[in-house]
Amino acid sequence: MDDWARGMPPFEVLVSTLLSQSTTVANERRGMDGLRDAFGAITPEKLACRRTAEIELAVYHAGLSRQKAPRIRAVADRLSGMRSPRWEAILRRPTTEARAFLTSLPGVGPKTADVVLAMAGRHPVFPIDTHVARIASRWRLAPKPDYESVRAALERWTPPEKRKAWHLAIIAHGGTLCRARNPRCAECPVARDCDWFRARRRKRPAQRLKTADR
Helix, strand or coil: CCCCCCCCCHHHHHHHHHHCCCCCHHHHHHHHHHHHHHHCCCCHHHHHCCCHHHHHHHCHHHCCHHHHHHHHHHHHHHHHCCCHHHHHHHCCCCHHHHHHHHHCCCCCCHHHHHHHHHHCCCCCCCCCCHHHHHHHHHCCCCCCCCHHHHHHHHHHHCCHHHHHHHHHHHHHHHHHCCCCCCCCHHHCCCHHHCHHHHHHHHHHHHHHHHHHHC
């Protein structure tokens, strides 16, 4: 499992998560590298004094830079008005309070907030990305597909101290084996316990019979 946030300050985790929206891990990291190359350390104070166009150029490789750069600039501007120890201390408050603060920032939704809480604030939350949502659906772990329903279901399913590890493990599983297209079920160590796989296997004999009857 890749604990990608290890050693990163909370603001870098936040910016990285904003850049990760609707792109690949490789492109998100290229965007972070672009910011470091352009501005050095990634801090609210450094980015708040830069023009949005400069940030857009730096994060170009992350994709959707015209949408992401203004969000990053707005968040930096908001946080630069607070001393770093002050806003970072908010992340150590109770989870509901810390989440409310994060989602009050421009462009920060529930998923982005939960990633920062889990990866930078050590809160026992289970962030839901596309891989996690897909696997939760295939394993029939959540009654509804919306973000909060899936998050609540997975948090009921896992003990608090293991949620971060399971979040990272499921992302890795979704990126390598349980992919959206052409999942590698034959190589999957949990295939026989997967509701989606069992349903597909039951359908195959029926489909072969229909083909043979034609």
